[in-house]
Amino acid sequence: MTMRALVFDPEAGLRVADVPQPQPAPGEILVRVEACGICGSDRQLVRGEGAPLGTSYPVVLGHEIAGRVAALGEGVSGFAPGEAVVVHPFVPCGQCAACARGEEHLCPHQGVLGFTRPGGDAEYVAVPAANVIRRPDGIDPAEAAILVDAYATPYRALVSAGLQGEEAVLVIGTGGLGLAAIQIAKALGAPQVAVLSRREDAGALALVSGADEFVTLADDPRQAARKLRRMAKGGVGLALDTSGFADGIAFALDVLRPGGKLVTVAMPAADLPVPFAKLARRGIAIQGSFGSRRGDVEALLEMAADGRVQPDVVAGRRLALEEAVDAILHPFFGRDVVVFETSN
Structure with a gap:
């Protein structure tokens, strides 16, 4: 089974292509993507301005992900198909000194969705269950998606400072x-x-x-x-x-x-x-300051739910997947967000 995804590699460039639909491995959750933000780091990658250590090509882009649980991998509990969620994009190793200090956002061995493993500019994405966070009712998927990075990164910086x-x-x-x-x-x-x-x-x-x-x-x-x-x-x-x-x-x-x-x-x-x-x-x-912690995203979801932050102001254009290539190459005010059909 295949799905549509936004794929990049330095040789073939940036394109929308058919790729195999993932299945959740043990400890993972398969998320049906409803929205995925386009980040400045996506544009840097495409321009050849650097990538996180361990980035491998071709890669499905996208790390600001909101969607719904589609399936649970072996050993995963606590979630049910259809639940609204967001995905924290950083995957720490859990074993290094930074992780032991509670500074998992500074883990030197961390993976990053959309760089070191397939991201969310696709119909489905398989992610570690520990990275999946329930989304409160009433938060639009496009607005929830940008909370996980466009908001979580400055939140972590301001709190750390x-x-x-x-x-x-x-x-x-x-x-x-x-x-x-x-x-x-x-x-x-x-x-x-x-x-x-x-x-x-x-x-x-x-x-x-x-x-x-x-x-x-x-x-x-x-x-x-x-x-x-x-x-x-x-x-x-x-x-x-x-x-x-x-x-x-x-x-x-x-x-x-x-x-x-x-x-x-x-x-x-x-x-x-x-x-x-x-x-x-x-x-x-x-x-x-780099990245964010899972708890930062949880705090921001609460702040958005009670109106203390307004992600609708920052979420810019809502785009179809086929429009994402042009959006990455031609930036716009705010955060462009790829929105997927949610009827399937």
């Missing part, structure tokens, strides 16, 4: 991660959230997402920095970088208060210069 509810936050970037981060920072108690973007036309969507101030790199940087310092009463406490652009990071370091922190989830292709003297003089810390 110790977001203080009384301090202003600066978000750098207005892609899916940046727009989600605005909502999350507000939900976690930040009194003001400012946004820095390279795109002047991103302002309306940033404000709809909850931003209090919007500045672009086309603005006079000194004037923009003064505006944010006034908003934050002396300086921003935490800046979250989702873009990886040197000029955005430089701006953030100028508007952080003494003792502030910059946390980044960006993975730019080239290394960026770091002004160590400025960091030392002002006591600024820089921290990286």
Whole structure:
């Protein structure tokens, strides 16, 4: 039996193709996919800008997955066919020092759906049962799908960085991660959230997402920095970088208060210069953050269910699978989501 899937390999390129339909191995659940988000890391892979260690080709793309349980593998219990679920995309080894510390998102041996094993841009995907999380009633599949990464990645970054509810936050970037981060920072108690973007036309969507101030790199940087310092009463406490652009990071370091922190989830292709003297003089810390934990997704599902975050704002175009190739090659505001027929 075959199914339709979005497949990539460097030789044959990106295409929709017929591939064998998976069956759940022992300990796995077969999920009938209802929606799968298109992520910036999918686009990086297609552009040849790097992939997680262990990525093998050809690979079915897609790691932001929402669907319904189709079948249970041997030894799996606690789920029933037809249940609405999402899938956490990171598969830790469970045995290394990072996993033992409870930092499974930093497991150096982890697999990633859509990279090291087949992903969810397909009609069906077989995944470890431990990665399957029930989806609350009332959350649209396309909106639930992006919670598992577009939201979970900035959530993990803000929590790891110790977001203080009384301090202003600066978000750098207005892609899916940046727009989600605005909502999350507000939900976690930040009194003001400012946004820095390279795109002047991103302002309306940033404000709809909850931003209090919007500045672009086309603005006079000194004037923009003064505006944010006034908003934050002396300086921003935490800046979250989702873009990886040197000029955005430089701006953030100028508007952080003494003792502030910059946390980044960006993975730019080239290394960026770091002004160590400025960091030392002002006591600024820089921290990286990668991926998320299962518990982060569970928390976000609760936040979406009670309206503290609004993934409908970030979920952009709903696309058929056949439109995914063009969507990956031509990015759009927010998070494009592939939606599958749900009548079968």
